[in-house]
Amino acid sequence: MRTLIQGGWVVGYQHGHHALLRDGVVVYEGGRILHVGPTFAGQVDRTVDAAGKLVVPGFVNLHSVANIDIQTLTLDCSEIGFAASRASAVEGGDPIELSGERLRASARFSLLQTLKAGSTTIVESTTMAPSRFEVSRQEVPALVEAAQELGARLYVSHKFRAGKRYLDADGAWKIHWDVAAGRAGLAYGKEIVRRYEGAQQDRIRTMLFPYQFDTCTPELLAEVKAAGRELNTAIHMHTSQTLAEFHECLNRTGRTPVQLLEQIGFLDQQTILTHLLYTTLHPASGFPVQDDSDLRIVADHGTTVVHCPVVYARRDRILDSFARYRSRGVNVVLGTDTYPQDMIEEMRWASLGCKWQDRDASHGSAAEVFNAATLDGARALNRDDIGRLAPGAKADIVIIDFTRQHIGPVDDPIKTLVYVANGTDVETVIVDGRVVIEQGRAPGINETTLVAEAAAAHLWQAEQFVKHHPSGKSTQTLFPSSYPRVPQ
Ligand SMILES: [Zn+2]
Known part of the structure; x- marks a missing residue:
């Protein structure tokens, strides 16, 4: 037709x-x-x-937390509060992980929300339960099933890592390392690539996803890159999201995260660094503000940076800056990360955040952020058949x-x-x-039921989180409400 x-x-x-x-x-x-x-x-x-x-x-969304997650509970909390909220709840257990019908509702709800706001290509990045080395092996199948039903173009990947953070009994941050667990996650990640690449008339594509730079060893990342080359598949990874992560890498290895990734041969056009807030150019990095060497490295390798301004503006920070990264030749693209999964809002915040950061109204123009949400996103995926x-x-x-x-x-x-x-x-x-x-709604989907199911899954997860939090603190202490609640 x-x-x-x-x-x-x-x-x-x-x-x-x-x-x-x-x-x-x-x-x-x-x-x-x-x-x-x-x-x-x-x-x-x-x-x-x-x-x-x-x-x-259709917008090309390079980073969408395609599940119900609890980030919304941490709004108005400081970074400390946020970090504490993510602490490993129970060593070895997985008390907050969604499964079965809750997981299904979570996948359908999140994908539908993202589609409704105009993202047609979605690189999903579900949140991992804090106590896990891998995301549940039910996740990708649930997302693929939801994509089939809703018709989204989806990039899926199995998330894994070799370390997970937790608060020890004295309240100190520790990382529990298990390289074998990271390798097992990578092996299953490769299986996911083989199983789903090109599924659903090629609307499903795949990637590898070592979850976070700071919870993967350089040796594991080198193995991931080798696997990426073997499978000819892209890799995405949360990188340099906090100043602590940046300095911890510098102290331990004498290199910034970007320098370390270059050293192990990780950076190329098939690499997508999500967030990358802290580089040698960041004013808080301790490097002279004119040191753009990290960004030059990223640009020279053709590596993409994913900018998710809304989620980080809520946590008091933003890329410094969208225009400066671009001016160094970096391919900066956009992602929604968490709610409200609205690429138009992300474009707006990418633009306004950049103007504010650079004190220049001409920076971060509408055309530049629209390109980031379309053509540049397609380029990150090595595609010339979407985003135009x-x-x-x-x-x-x-x-x-x-x-x-x-x-x-x-x-x-x-x-x-x-x-x-x-x-x-x-x-x-x-x-x-x-x-x-059509007319703002997905034909054949009962949104009222789906929203109720998603809300129930979210409530269950939040309750589990508080119940198993090592601090033993109440919901009101961990996630303070905006005003007193009546009744409490
Ligand atoms: Zn993220």
């Missing part, structure tokens, strides 16, 4: 960059885009009227309703998108030529 979408504004891809086509059209057939331009002379089977609306390529509306590309298309009252007059649709709109303005989402969100 051949479908024509009559914009509004269409963000088409021409001559190597996006262009704004006023009253443009997009035509797709099956899973591919046939034509993008001012008009279309051929026959079509169906026409979608998107007058007054914005038609864009062009003949031959995947029919991954999003329609955003600009006729709503809060949007106001539209001078430049990309600026309106980035500075005014949000994920609830997404009206239609098409993945691989299939309409997966």
